[in-house]
Amino acid sequence: MPPFLxxxxxxxxxxxxxxxxxxxxxVASALSLVVSFLGLAALFMxxxxxxxxxxxxxxxxxxxxxxxxxxxxxxxxxxxxxxxxNWLAATGGIVVALILVIQIFSVIGHxxxxxxxxxxxxxxxxxxxxxxxxxxxxxxxxxFQIVGVLVLVATIGVVLLSKREPR
Amino acid sequence: xxxxxxxxxxxxxxxILFVVILPMxxxxxxxxxxxxxxxxxxxxxxxxxxxxxxxxxxxxxxxLLKEDFTPRNVNTFYYWLxxxxxxxxxxxxxxxxxxxxxxxxxPMVIADVNxxILFVFAIASLGVYGIVIGGWASNxxxxxxxxxxxxxxxxxxxxxxxxxxxxxxxLVGNLRLTxxxxxxxxxxxxxxxFVGDWMNPWKWVLAVPMIISFLVFMIAIFAETNxxxxxxxxxxxxxxxxxxxxxxSMKFALFFLGEYAAMITGSAVIVTLFFGGWHFPGIPDGSRxxxxxxxxxxxxxxxxxxxxxxxxWVRWTLPRFRYDQLMRLGWLFFFEIALVNIFVAAWIxxxxxxx
Numbered sequence: 001m002p003p004f005l006x007x008x009x010x011x012x013x014x015x016x017x018x019x020x021x022x023x024x025x026x027v028a029s030a031l032s033l034v035v036s037f038l039g040l041a042a043l044f045m046x047x048x049x050x051x052x053x054x055x056x057x058x059x060x061x062x063x064x065x066x067x068x069x070x071x072x073x074x075x076x077x078x079x080x081x082x083x084x085x086n087w088l089a090a091t092g093g094i095v096v097a098l099i100l101v102i103q104i105f106s107v108i109g110h111x112x113x114x115x116x117x118x119x120x121x122x123x124x125x126x127x128x129x130x131x132x133x134x135x136x137x138x139x140x141x142x143x144f145q146i147v148g149v150l151v152l153v154a155t156i157g158v159v160l161l162s163k164r165e166p167r
Numbered sequence: 168x169x170x171x172x173x174x175x176x177x178x179x180x181x182x183i184l185f186v187v188i189l190p191m192x193x194x195x196x197x198x199x200x201x202x203x204x205x206x207x208x209x210x211x212x213x214x215x216x217x218x219x220x221x222x223x224x225x226x227x228x229x230x231l232l233k234e235d236f237t238p239r240n241v242n243t244f245y246y247w248l249x250x251x252x253x254x255x256x257x258x259x260x261x262x263x264x265x266x267x268x269x270x271x272x273x274p275m276v277i278a279d280v281n282x283x284i285l286f287v288f289a290i291a292s293l294g295v296y297g298i299v300i301g302g303w304a305s306n307x308x309x310x311x312x313x314x315x316x317x318x319x320x321x322x323x324x325x326x327x328x329x330x331x332x333x334x335x336x337x338l339v340g341n342l343r344l345t346x347x348x349x350x351x352x353x354x355x356x357x358x359x360x361f362v363g364d365w366m367n368p369w370k371w372v373l374a375v376p377m378i379i380s381f382l383v384f385m386i387a388i389f390a391e392t393n394x395x396x397x398x399x400x401x402x403x404x405x406x407x408x409x410x411x412x413x414x415x416s417m418k419f420a421l422f423f424l425g426e427y428a429a430m431i432t433g434s435a436v437i438v439t440l441f442f443g444g445w446h447f448p449g450i451p452d453g454s455r456x457x458x459x460x461x462x463x464x465x466x467x468x469x470x471x472x473x474x475x476x477x478x479x480w481v482r483w484t485l486p487r488f489r490y491d492q493l494m495r496l497g498w499l500f501f502f503e504i505a506l507v508n509i510f511v512a513a514w515i516x517x518x519x520x521x522x
Binding site for chain 2: 050069
């Protein structure tokens, strides 16, 4: 992929990521997050990770965010829109983020492998869907099954909570 | 990048979009009116041109010339965004569907990605935003209820949609839509794998999960495209038109066209997955001469047209479900059937000898 596409999608992601926080309207925030997810998916695809990229769109942009939007629309938006920015909390957030960025830079600075330039990725010849499937069912079979049980427990929990009779 | 690749891709995009899909969308509206007329024993549109064939053009001018009215209390930006979002996903989806074999050695698919069917589902799942945002931005009760209904309906039926096709891909072995077509050319269409190989018991056993798969997938596509009997988001009697109530002129038309575009891409996906795509027994592919390449494309769109006719036939025959019936059907019936069907297909593949 040409580098300008990387910069395009990366900046798309960052701008809309910032818009999620800065927008006062929750629906606008949720939709900005969708665009941000689409940018992330495009970045994954630029690394030839088509499966991860398309799952990003399918699961996050297509399902999770629709549920978010669904809930947000049922809330009273007028109350949210009127809220002022809490400058103290905003400053705290910016400071924490800055500390994280400084830490990442200092770690990368001391990490030998991060300094050398890697050769650009060759076009993968194998099917990445096949590779992920084979790995999930061989090396990572146990964690995969544990995650499956975990999700099942969460599902049963939701059913239980929503079925409870109101007192 | 290879300039030949770029030029042929551009030609394919322009050709498929402006020569095939968009005219097909406008004539699908005409066909809908003619089919409904035939079913209800009426004549249908017959004034403009021979047999009313220029009716879509007249409709287009009518919609363009109508007043584009924006209600006062709408959220303007999202109100404008929604109709665009309603049309776009349906048209993008066609990019991965192989609509022909080859023409002058160029494969007749715009993007042959290795996650084909997931791409279809991912982009189709974005289609719900147009309706939800349209309903919300209109700032009015009925469109809002329509939008909420549509989002819950589409989410519910996406599950059955995704699960229903897994048996197909268990057989094919990868997610490329071109390999699905290739597999069906070699082993028979998935809707009837036993055709041409009547004595093979394996094919007959295989037909059971495939037909269940097809039925669940088709019904889920009906729900995804908001067509009757699942058109709850725009149930006229309850919602005064649904999510598009506050829209007028070309913005209303875009919602309308989006629905038909979704129906066409849905039919194209069904044809690709279960009816052998562009393959027809006895017709060779495009490597034998360009005339066969053209015939293959024609065969594909003829099959799509038949599927669209079935969509319309169902619409004018069946009554609408009630909303709670629709949700119960999706979650307590189709979801389970699709799930069990996967196990049946996997069991057949694992324990039943294939030849």
